[in-house]
Amino acid sequence: xxxxxxxxxxxxxxxxxxxxxxxxxxxxxxxxxxxxxxxxxxxxxxxxxxxxxxxxxxxxxxxxxxxxxxxxxxxxxxxxxxxxxxxxxxxxxxxxxxxxxxxxxxxxxxxxxxxxxxxxxxxxxxxxxxxxxxxxxxxxxxxxxxxxxxxxxxxxxxxxxxxxxxxxxxxxxxxxxxxxxxxxxxxxxxxxxxxxxxxxxxxxxxxxxxxxxxxxxxxxxxxxxxxxxxxxxxxxxxxxxxxxxxxxxxxxxxxxxxxxxxxxxxxxxxxxxxxxxxxxxxxxxxxxxxxxxxxxxxxxxxxxxxxxxxxxxx
Amino acid sequence: xxxxxxxxxxxxxxxxxxxxxxxxxxxxxxxxxxxxxxxxxxxxxxxxxxxxxxxxxxxxxxxxxxxxxxxxxxxxxxxxxxxxxxxxxxxxxxxxxxxxxxxxxxxxxxxxxxxxxxxxxxxxxxxxxxxxxxxxxxxxxxxxxxxxxxxxxxxxxxxxxxxxxxxxxxxxxxxxxxxxxxxxxxxxxxxxxxxxxxxxxxxxxxxxxxxxxxxxxxxxxxxxxxxxxxxxxxxxxxxxxxxxxxxxxxxxxxxxxxxxxxxxxxxxxxxxxxxxxxxxxxxxxxxxxxxxxxxxxxxxxxxxxxxxxxxxxxxxxxxxxxxxxxxxxxxxxxxxxxxx
Numbered sequence: 001x002x003x004x005x006x007x008x009x010x011x012x013x014x015x016x017x018x019x020x021x022x023x024x025x026x027x028x029x030x031x032x033x034x035x036x037x038x039x040x041x042x043x044x045x046x047x048x049x050x051x052x053x054x055x056x057x058x059x060x061x062x063x064x065x066x067x068x069x070x071x072x073x074x075x076x077x078x079x080x081x082x083x084x085x086x087x088x089x090x091x092x093x094x095x096x097x098x099x100x101x102x103x104x105x106x107x108x109x110x111x112x113x114x115x116x117x118x119x120x121x122x123x124x125x126x127x128x129x130x131x132x133x134x135x136x137x138x139x140x141x142x143x144x145x146x147x148x149x150x151x152x153x154x155x156x157x158x159x160x161x162x163x164x165x166x167x168x169x170x171x172x173x174x175x176x177x178x179x180x181x182x183x184x185x186x187x188x189x190x191x192x193x194x195x196x197x198x199x200x201x202x203x204x205x206x207x208x209x210x211x212x213x214x215x216x217x218x219x220x221x222x223x224x225x226x227x228x229x230x231x232x233x234x235x236x237x238x239x240x241x242x243x244x245x246x247x248x249x250x251x252x253x254x255x256x257x258x259x260x261x262x263x264x265x266x267x268x269x270x271x272x273x274x275x276x277x278x279x280x281x282x283x284x285x286x287x288x289x290x291x292x293x294x295x296x297x298x299x300x301x302x303x304x305x306x307x308x309x310x311x312x313x314x
Numbered sequence: 315x316x317x318x319x320x321x322x323x324x325x326x327x328x329x330x331x332x333x334x335x336x337x338x339x340x341x342x343x344x345x346x347x348x349x350x351x352x353x354x355x356x357x358x359x360x361x362x363x364x365x366x367x368x369x370x371x372x373x374x375x376x377x378x379x380x381x382x383x384x385x386x387x388x389x390x391x392x393x394x395x396x397x398x399x400x401x402x403x404x405x406x407x408x409x410x411x412x413x414x415x416x417x418x419x420x421x422x423x424x425x426x427x428x429x430x431x432x433x434x435x436x437x438x439x440x441x442x443x444x445x446x447x448x449x450x451x452x453x454x455x456x457x458x459x460x461x462x463x464x465x466x467x468x469x470x471x472x473x474x475x476x477x478x479x480x481x482x483x484x485x486x487x488x489x490x491x492x493x494x495x496x497x498x499x500x501x502x503x504x505x506x507x508x509x510x511x512x513x514x515x516x517x518x519x520x521x522x523x524x525x526x527x528x529x530x531x532x533x534x535x536x537x538x539x540x541x542x543x544x545x546x547x548x549x550x551x552x553x554x555x556x557x558x559x560x561x562x563x564x565x566x567x568x569x570x571x572x573x574x575x576x577x578x579x580x581x582x583x584x585x586x587x588x589x590x591x592x593x594x595x596x597x598x599x600x601x602x603x604x605x606x607x608x609x610x611x612x613x614x615x616x617x618x619x620x621x622x623x624x625x626x627x628x629x630x631x632x633x634x635x636x637x638x639x640x641x642x643x644x645x646x647x648x649x650x651x652x653x654x
Contacts, residue, residue, distance in 0.1 A: 219432045
């Protein structure tokens, strides 16, 4: 098991290497000029040339790449071309928000989705089941920006309440922090819940049809034990797969939700950096997001083998 | 005189398909005595498994008992028990072993956990006592290193070993009745005999009755004392095993016995009963359910369902040929043979 984890971590390097080359090349291909965005269209060609030289953009591409990646490997992600701020602390700072938002959304989605999915499976084809299926279909198909806008409108019009703008760390002011985070988390949580609910329902239904469930019933097990100890645990693998993908995606930042609620998260950082052609920040952030995504995948794989003894990584 | 353990009276099971009801087990009555080994034999689709599942109320949702009762110990009506009361019966008073050992155990839990569940549901033991009981039980079902098996997961065991685990699980609470639903069908021939011997020996130790459900007359001959032959949801013949093999009366039982190859007789072509078991939807309301495949069919067979005729003290047959009891209705029998 440990050798497996070590091997998987070693395998991260080629993946991240590929991502770094890809994002590096993409950022050079997209039209637009960072010097121009900084100095404006009125700038003299000499000034532009000087700025490009300062950023090292006149060097051959491979040299630019190795300068950057060499820094990354030593923990130096470089400085923003726009603000001159160091990139890594900025990413980590924004990741705190993104991480908290993801974590809250995931919790909300599990609290809604897993119990409802189980109930729907147990009372298959009942009114409860139809209700749950409609809710989950809505959750999957209503875009979260629409839901976010509707919630903001309702709160503003009916309760004259508007959520605070900006971000306060959880440890700085927990209440204020939760007040800021709760609405975006509910929006993201409900849209995540749809898929999880559907998977929970269908996966438990599938397990309840298995022979071993009949054996457990034949032993005299109460329905509670049949469902929670045996059916749910067996159904967990596909549910975990969906949850892992959702969390991986959310940790990469949620551009639209961050934009709607003016939250300075990772998504917003990437978006503004792209529009400003701030190469160094985009490259660093994308590489970081890729790293988080593969780590989540690794975590999910480890959880698989913990849940199911038949899955062993050798 | 042995006393009755399980008395099934006029049991009917219906299946609901597209809001229509079809009958799959029809007015079945049988009686299993204490310590008796009772067999039900029939083709697939004859309703033998459904009969066994309805004893423990384990029928799938689309099926339900529509008539009759099942008495345990002459006092407990299993068809009328609440869900909670039924939980005390399952695995404790009556256990069941299924056909497919490969899928009958939960793949995510150790053997120890799965056997200990039965004890937890029905008895009060400390963890240590429980572990010792399980080790003893695994030893009894023939594992040479029971302690190692405790920590194993089902996928690490072969089909035969898993069926032994199932037997251990079924018998650990010393039930009064063990239902074995095709327990050896999925196993290698060499393992089959071992498993049957094991079940025989252990149930004798525990004074447990067996209800053996099988399509294999060989299994019946090897393990059972009495046997019921089922066809399309009805019990067509019931007798002691010796009597049935010596003197089968119902044309279906005769066909069933003829379709088993015996070693001594290599020249005879293996017999097969023409046609298939009718599906529930194909059954007509009146008349004998075997009529369409029977080589001795008479007019009355198509019009009126035969009752159980008494052949002798321990032999009943549901066939119009025997309406005068043990004497076969020879006139008609001769006629059908000549006309062939």
